[in-house]
Amino acid sequence: SAVISQKPSRDICQRGTSLTIQCQVDSQVTMMFWYRQQPGQSLTLIATANQGSEATYESGFVIDKFPISRPNLTFSTLTVSNMSPEDSSIYLCSVEDGQGRDRELFFGEGSRLTVL
Amino acid sequence: GENVEQHPSTLSVQEGDSAVIKCTYSDSASNYFPWYKQELGKRPQLIIDIRSNVGEKKDQRIAVTLNKTAKHFSLHITETQPEDSAVYFCAPTRGGGNTGKLIFGQGTTLQVKP
Numbered sequence: 001s002a003v004i005s006q007k008p009s010r011d012i013c014q015r016g017t018s019l020t021i022q023c024q025v026d027s028q029v030t031m032m033f034w035y036r037q038q039p040g041q042s043l044t045l046i047a048t049a050n051q052g053s054e055a056t057y058e059s060g061f062v063i064d065k066f067p068i069s070r071p072n073l074t075f076s077t078l079t080v081s082n083m084s085p086e087d088s089s090i091y092l093c094s095v096e097d098g099q100g101r102d103r104e105l106f107f108g109e110g111s112r113l114t115v116l
Numbered sequence: 117g118e119n120v121e122q123h124p125s126t127l128s129v130q131e132g133d134s135a136v137i138k139c140t141y142s143d144s145a146s147n148y149f150p151w152y153k154q155e156l157g158k159r160p161q162l163i164i165d166i167r168s169n170v171g172e173k174k175d176q177r178i179a180v181t182l183n184k185t186a187k188h189f190s191l192h193i194t195e196t197q198p199e200d201s202a203v204y205f206c207a208p209t210r211g212g213g214n215t216g217k218l219i220f221g222q223g224t225t226l227q228v229k230p
Contacts, residue, residue, distance in 0.1 A: 092159065096216045
């Protein structure tokens with residue numbers, strides 16, 4: 001199974017600042033997925049990041065707020081821009097691994113952001 | 117888009133009892149039905165999944181049953197143990213071979229009392 005490392009694991013941020021979350025995978029993957037989990041809530045897909053092309057954003061999420069980079073097949077970053085307290089969440093990087101019916105989605109440990 | 121609902125939102129059982137969580141969905145084209153477990157402070161992890169051409173799948177104490185006609189699938193945990201205490205999420209999708217873009221239910225908090 002894929003091993004996914006995220007940095008930072010947690011941070012406390014000031015309103016109006018931006019923070020970049022890094023995601024490193026131990027194998028080459030075509031797509032990487034960024035999810036958000038607000039406190040006590042479910043997971044919501046923010047965007048899909050393909051290497052060499054712009055990320056595809058889900059409804060309600062825009063590139064200006066959540067710019068994503070995907071410079072190679074093992075790495076991606078998500079920036080949370082101009083943060084407000086409503087951005088306090090866990091941000092999770094994820095990738096698919098496996099073949100056929102054994103294919104599944106694996107998550108990183110998440111980056112817990114608190115915005116004051 | 118897909119509308120996903122889980123019931124119940126919380127469930128408390130005695131150790132050794134069974135637990136059942138139901139997930140209903142709206143997209144009749146959904147063909148991949150996973151269940152994720154998220155322990156407190158940890159990442160979500162896939163515990164079992166089923167694809168649309170199968171009605172039931174078992175893995176030791178956990179099982180998933182699918183009713184495509186009624187558009188619901190259920191997670192069954194038998195002989196519950198305290199370590200089963202967690203939040204469980206369903207995430208039905210039409211992904212087929214693509215399991216990455218998931219729409220998660222709101223979650224069910226399971227508490228197993230020793």
